Structures are given as structure tokens and as C-alpha cells.
Amino acid sequence: MEYMGIEPGRIHFSWISSAEATKFVDVVNEVTSTVKALGPRKSFVKTPLTTAKNKAA
Amino acid sequence: MLSYNEKIRHIAKKILAEGKVEIVIGYRRGTLPMINEPCFIKHPEDVTRLIWDRHCGINLTNYLTQRKERIGIIAKGCDSRNIITHIIENKIKREQLVIIGVPCKGMIDRHKIASQFEEEIQKVKEDGDKIVVTGGGIEKIWKLSDVLQENCIICTHRNPVIYDELVAEPVAEQKDVNRYEDIRRIERLSPAEKAEFFDDLLASCIRCYACRNVCPLCYCDTCFVDGSQPQWVGKSQDPTDIRTFHFLRAFHCAGRCTDCGSCERACPMGIKVRTLTKKLEKDCLELFNWEAGIDLEQRPPLTTYNPNDPDDTFR
């Protein structure tokens, strides 16, 4: 994913057991804060359809 | 490699005549320079149509998928590795096949030559370690090693890894090959630079799906880009949809791709599609010490769990 140009920190993988409530909270907080810090994605976002109209024409 | 012809025809004739196989899959002479046409032979007397030269780059394993008859197939190193992958993935049975192994010294990159030749190419001739290209009143000579397909230049499995007959003595394998320099260069880019790099790489894609359809790994009945219930990917020329197709297709080839180069060879727009698949091939080697299509007995890394598997991405 990083190879495609997606910033490190935007995608997280975690293994959390159903017994690990505190770990779950920690991970969610961490994910949201790192992603918020990165801000909205710039690439790999589809152009809104209204502006993409017939650009080839 | 031109001398292989006699031997290939001899073996094909023998296995057809003895009834060991019903068809032999190989190549016949193309109608243009630098391209041959995959074909099948049913009758022993037709084997003279089979040819072998430096323009047999299309991976023939693609033509085996789900076939029911007994088949003789001509296989260079990469084709043989894909045959193994096909057997592991239950797309063909080993007992159905007589594999005619061909030690390979690399295939000519037709895009590379065409892009360096201003006129129309009319004739291409091999002359020792040189290749002579003529057309439009001009002649150009290249060293063979300079105009091979990129994947052949860095190939480390030139000899078939599985075969029933071998048409010639094995060739020397290339040692100390720097396989991943181009991938490392991309890995070093910043995220924004990477995104821009792939925008440029895929800008000319026309979504003809030649890369996918020529690939022996892409045998799904309905590809994710074609499905409409649900529809995963838009079907227009939207750059994001085009990127989605290419990246996801590459992911589907992880741990299976043998870097045979057919995708790049097939692309009518000359896109370097291997830039995507090779990254995953590199990762599989570095993370799981895995090369696809070497061993019939070993399970691919993405279908097995090993306690020693790296898990740095998990927290």
C-alpha cells in the first residue's frame, strides 16, 4: 500500500482479542489521531463526477 | 536457440504419433517481425509449423487453463514455473501434460526495438550475439543483451524447472543479478512522488485488459473489474479506476507471479506493468523466502500460516 503512494500511518493492522478492551480503545485512538494528522487523501480520490464530465471531448 | 526447432518438432511428432498427447501447444511463425503466434498442433504431420526463436515471449501456460485433454506443451523457464503454479492451483493436472522443456537465453523486447527505430521494422535477424533490424531503407544493429525483455535480463530461472523432455543441454543460469534496483528506487520516493509516478506510469492505459488476459494467473471466471453485482470499480477512463484495476490485479498475483513478462509484452501502449507485480514478487522473496513455481510440493505463502511469518505490520 505504501508502495502505491499511500502515506504510512493511514492504514493500520491490529490483532485484538475480545478480552482486550483497553487495547481496542488505545488502537482506535491512535488510528484516528494519526489519520487526522495526515488530513484528507489527495491522490487515489476519484474526481467528483460533475467536474470529470467529458474531459476528452 | 534457432537450432531447437528440429528437436522440438521431433519430440512433438513422437508424442503425437504415440498417442501420448492429443495436442501440442507451441508457436508458429508470425506475420510480422518480432512476434510469433501461439498455436496448437493435432496431427504429427503438422509439426513443421512449430517454430522456436527469440520472439516466443508469450507465456503458453495461459492456454492450459481447465483444458481436459492430454497436452504436450513447450515451456521455457518461466512457462514451466507457471505450469507448476497452475498444477498447485488445480487448473491442470500433471498427468495430462508432457512438458517439452526449452532452456532459454531470453526473449527480444519488441517495444524496446520499435521505440528506437524511426522507420517501420521490416526484418529482424539474429546474427551471433547481435541483432540486425532493417526497414525503410535503414539498418540498425544492437547487441542482443541490450534489447532483451527487461524480465529476461534479470532472469534467474532460464532452464525449465519441470519437464519430461528437454530439447537441449541446460544453459548457464545468471548469477549475482540485481533484480530489484528499479523497485528500490520507487520505494525510496515520498508518498506524493510515488502517487505521481504511478499516475504517469498508467496515464496511457486504455483498459483493453491485454495485461490481465495474457497472464496465466488471471483465470477468474469474472474479474473484479468486470463484475457488476456489486460493482467494485468504475468502468470509465477515470484515472482512479484505472489505478484500482492495476493495483488490485497486482495484489491478486502476489506469491504467484513468476515475472514472465507477458503482461508488459502484450500491452499495446508499452506500459511497464511489471513495476507493480515485481514489488509483490520482491516482498514474497524478502518476507517469506518464496519464489513462485519452483516446487510442486510446497504451499504458496499466502495459503499457509507459519509461526515465523513476519508480523511487523500488526500491532
Place this chain on the structure above:
Amino acid sequence: MNVIKIDKKTWTEGIGRLQGFYRLIGPVKDGDFYQFKALEKGESPDFSMLNTRLSPKSIIYPQSEVMFEYSLDETRDDCHVIKEIQVEYSPQVVFGIRPCDAKAFLLVQRNFETPEYKDPYWIRLYETTALIGLACNTPCSTCFCVDAGSGPFNDAGLDILLIDAGEYYYARVNTAKGEKILKDSGWSEETETKDAELAIENLKQAAENRITARISTDRLKEKGVPDLFNAPFWEDVAFACINCGTCTYVCPTCWCFDIQDEVRGTDGVRMRNWDSCMYPLFTLHGSGHNPRDAKTKRLRQRFMHKLKYYVDKYNDGIQCVGCGRCINLCPVNIDIRKICEAMNGFEPEQKSI
């Protein structure tokens, strides 16, 4: 029909002047090959190409084209109303169309502009576009335009045909649109039409003599559809086919499309995208049944359409202009010349080719 002579020294000047009136499109080198692109200010079309990688059909018939838009926002008055897209069609001029590709527009027109049915999108773009051709002095070995009803100097479908004669171009004007462009450009060196036509005829003969690729189409019409349909050679010619869309997408005469809706949030558009008869989805029915469920059937369809159904329906040659792109770009060397010969020469009792 008159001919003028354009001194190459005044060429860029005229292009510059035209840029004030029209949007200009022409072949430019893009990486390893040539493509038709909008010309920037001060940019001239690059005529050193043999031909462009992709055909110019997308100039009039874009690969993806939005036709309608709608809103799903129920607070709006026009919610759920499908409205035709509003597009500004400014006049444009395309330079450097090869005669084969120009003829292709006339074939495609058969599909988009018929007495019963008129495709507004295609027609509007076609009518606002002027086509300036460039005769082929050096046709390639895969060009069979002459046998496909065109030719290296054919001006069918062109507003102006340019002929490169060394120091200058001859420009043969065919239409009022062409006249207007010449007037706007300022190129106006009159020449004795008779002399010019003679010079053009000589160049044309030389070019036609260079054509080596031949196909025979004379007997396609008399063949029976079921005979050709059931001919045994299809299995052999279709074996190598990987069912990609390359041949159909690079073809200047393939016109099929698929209609898709795309919605984002409450904004939706209905668009059409090129489709290909090589794809299994092209004929997949809602029931799950697919009448062309094998690649041999799909390949057969492409060639039967171009070389038989079209021939029978319009009685005006084949649906191919002989540009040779599909031959050059097919990843596995499926060659329409070979298939046309097989079809044209087919006799029902014949066992195989």
C-alpha cells in the same frame, strides 16, 4: 474542387493564425509513439509519424462520455430528473488524419447517423470538427487500405487533404468547411490546378505502388452466413486469442459502447464507455446465459461483423479501412488479413485451412 500550394515556410504562421479561430488537434510524439492531442499555443502537428498508435476515432467518439446527469437530492426540484449534459461545442480542426482513418469516420457515421436514429453526441462533435488529412507517401507493410476501399491519397471524409511534396504541401479542398479554414489560415498561394493534380497523381501512384499488403474481399458477399459461421477454421485462428480489447479499441471503425451509471453521494451521471465484443460481458444476459460463452465465438463475431454482416447489410465493402493497427498491436499476432483470406476463399466442403 481546387488545389492550393502551401509553402512550408508559411506553415507555422498559418497554424498560429488558425489557433485564433479553432481548437487545434494534431499528432504529437508522446513517449514512444504518436497520439492525437490538443495543440498548445505555438505547437505544430508533427507529421513525421507513420501513423498514431491509437486511431483518431476518440476525437469524435470519446472512450468515456457523459450523456446525462441527475440528482438524488430530494430537497431539489429537479431530483430524479435525468437531464442531458450541457457541453460547449467549439469548432475544432484536426490535422494529420490519415486517409484510412478519415474513411473510418464515414463508416462509423453509418451507425451514429441513420435515417431512423441520430446520436446527438457523435453528430454534434462530428459537425463541429473539421478533418484535415495527410496523404501517405510511405504506406507501411501492414497497410491494406487500397483493398479496403480507401487508399493512401483517398480524400473521402476529409475537408482538406494535404499532400507533402517536399518544399510545400498541396492542399486539396473538398468542402465549404475546408474553404473557410484555408481562408482563416491565410495560406492562399494559388496554383494551376491541372499541374497540381498531375503532380499529386504521380505521388499517389508511387505511394500505391509501395502497398504490398493485399486482401481479397470479392467473394465475401456470395458466401452463406451459416457456412462461414460453421467453418472449421475458427478454432485454429482463435486459439491464440486472449480476448483482450486491443483490436477493438485501436480500431478506427469499432463503434460499440456500454452504458453505465455512476453515482457519488447524491450526484449521478449516465455515461457511455467503449465496449468490446471480445469481452464475455458484452453478451452476458441478465439470466446468466451467454450466447457467446467461448472465445472462439467472440473472435468469430468480430470478424463476421466486419467482413460479412456489414458487407451484407450495407453492400458497400467491408467494415475495415486497412489501417493495420490491430495487426501491429495484437499481443498474439492475430492477423485480419489472414482471416479475411480464409473467409473469402472458404468452400463449405473444405476441411481446414
